[in-house]
Amino acid sequence: IADGKPTETQAQSLSPKAQELIEESRHRASKSEEESDGGSDETEEENEKPVGVIPRPVTPVVVVTRKFRRRRRIFQAANRAKRLDRSRHMEYKYEVRGLMDEIGILDEHRSNILGSIWAKGERQTVSDAKEYLEGKLSEGIITEDQQSRLLAVIDDYTIRR
Structure with missing residues (x-):
């Protein structure tokens, strides 16, 4: 196949219709190579233009300018106030549970007091x-x-944020 012609075994395996199609495509390929080597004066762009097209004037592109709104800051920082330190939440729970055990707060009120102090603070x-x-x-x-x-513990965990 290197020289473009099928060998005898290939020719036998192909049907006559397939051989005919192969020959036609080779013929068209060699014809297009000759035309490109011949150097015709027409460029490819001229060949692509459809015949009988009426040229229309090009409409100018209108650029729409919009007035930009002033950008508002969406995020408003909260006022700095004394609050409990979020990063020390687990330490707080451990310490206050031990303290409540030590000072004798009733079991039924411990959880409520522990959570409410933290949430409010x-x-x-x-x-x-x-x-x-x-x-x-x-x-x-x-x-x-x-x-x-309990107030002493709250003061220990207080920061400004």
């Missing part, structure tokens, strides 16, 4: 958590000694 402010403890003192759930010990 972390999400709102430390002063809200301290007010919560004052409310528990006035309800009679904790004593003044217990309140002062």
